[in-house]
Amino acid sequence: MSKKNPEYDFKWCPGCGDFGVRRALEFAMIDRLEETGLPIENNVVVAGIGCSGNLVHLLEGSQPYGFHGIHGRSLPISMGVKMGRPDLNVVVVAGDGDFLSIGGEHIAPQAARNLNICAVVMDNGVYGLTKGQSSPTTKLGVVTSSTPFGKMENEADPLELYLTLGVSFIASGFSGNPRQLAGLIKEGMNHQGFSMVHVQSPCVTYNDTYELLKGKPKEGIEPLVWDIPEDHEPNDKAAAYNLIQKRGLPIGVIYKDESRPSLDQRIEDIWSKAKEQTAQQLIDAYEF
Ligand SMILES: Cc1ncc(C[n+]2csc(CCOP(=O)(O)OP(=O)(O)O)c2C)c(N)n1
Ligand code: SF4
Ligand SMILES: [Mg+2]
Numbered sequence: 001m002s003k004k005n006p007e008y009d010f011k012w013c014p015g016c017g018d019f020g021v022r023r024a025l026e027f028a029m030i031d032r033l034e035e036t037g038l039p040i041e042n043n044v045v046v047a048g049i050g051c052s053g054n055l056v057h058l059l060e061g062s063q064p065y066g067f068h069g070i071h072g073r074s075l076p077i078s079m080g081v082k083m084g085r086p087d088l089n090v091v092v093v094a095g096d097g098d099f100l101s102i103g104g105e106h107i108a109p110q111a112a113r114n115l116n117i118c119a120v121v122m123d124n125g126v127y128g129l130t131k132g133q134s135s136p137t138t139k140l141g142v143v144t145s146s147t148p149f150g151k152m153e154n155e156a157d158p159l160e161l162y163l164t165l166g167v168s169f170i171a172s173g174f175s176g177n178p179r180q181l182a183g184l185i186k187e188g189m190n191h192q193g194f195s196m197v198h199v200q201s202p203c204v205t206y207n208d209t210y211e212l213l214k215g216k217p218k219e220g221i222e223p224l225v226w227d228i229p230e231d232h233e234p235n236d237k238a239a240a241y242n243l244i245q246k247r248g249l250p251i252g253v254i255y256k257d258e259s260r261p262s263l264d265q266r267i268e269d270i271w272s273k274a275k276e277q278t279a280q281q282l283i284d285a286y287e288f
Helices: 018-036 052-058 074-084 096-102 104-113 158-165 178-190 210-214 237-245 263-273 279-284
Strands: 043-047 065-068 089-095 118-123 169-174 195-200 225-227 249-256
Touching: 018 043, 018 052, 018 089, 018 118, 018 178, 043 052, 043 074, 052 065, 052 089, 052 118, 074 089, 074 104, 074 118, 074 263, 089 096, 089 178, 096 104, 096 118, 096 158, 104 158, 118 178, 158 169, 158 195, 158 237, 158 249, 169 178, 178 195, 178 249, 237 249
Parallel strands: 043 065, 043 089, 089 118, 118 195, 169 195, 225 249
Antiparallel strands: 169 249
């Protein structure tokens, strides 16, 4: 669809962090359009299920193509789109539950393939759409509707996970700064390979973390988010590991490996080596 669906009337709660992510994605796509001269229809947004995935229906202005798939399967769907049309800019939008819980098993294979897409994950530490159950990034001991005596599992560290699995571009963003986030998404889109932009996007209804993330300088409460210093070398994996071990949440590009070919480049290479054969030649190649 490259037109807004007038019958889809989903609304985010006022103040939801996902508004900032939507703005950032709009900025990034408009910037890309101006830089490349390619039409907005050159972009495809593949969405997971959750408040976050509804972003695909809520974009303002000229509409990219959109694909609202099934829960947890945004990566396999995006692979299908990219394999059919490698010329398109494919962006995944998903939540922490969708991407890291039910969809978690898809991250490693796409990292190994270096699938050339950009995934924007809106992390609010909760299942927002289904009314506040715990997610992989909910902190240990937190009481939610599904953990009435406190969460029993340790929280996942998504940035460390992406780094360990070999994702070739990893950025960390905050929905409270859409312009800065747009820059990270655009860099992720331009990267030739699998790009992760992991965004702190608070759920004001079930897990309002704004104050923690922004801090309260007047009361001496330090913000959790901090900008990655300019001298950080994103192509140094050890430096990237060191960065994410520090207190709080670094914002910016954490890791970038431009030395690996992307999956579509590898496929193109294989095609150039493969010889065209007729169906009969293929059948004859088997010895019965
Ligand atoms: C196969 C399947 N299992 C469960 C659900 C119910 N469900 C819908 S969204 C969701 C979790 C959403 O959490 P998250 O991805 O963090 O998105 P958010 O709403 O927080 O943005 C669940 C469990 C579903 N739609 N399909
Ligand atoms: S429930 Fe939470 S994540 Fe969902 S729209 Fe409301 S604030 Fe946003
Ligand atoms: Mg969530």
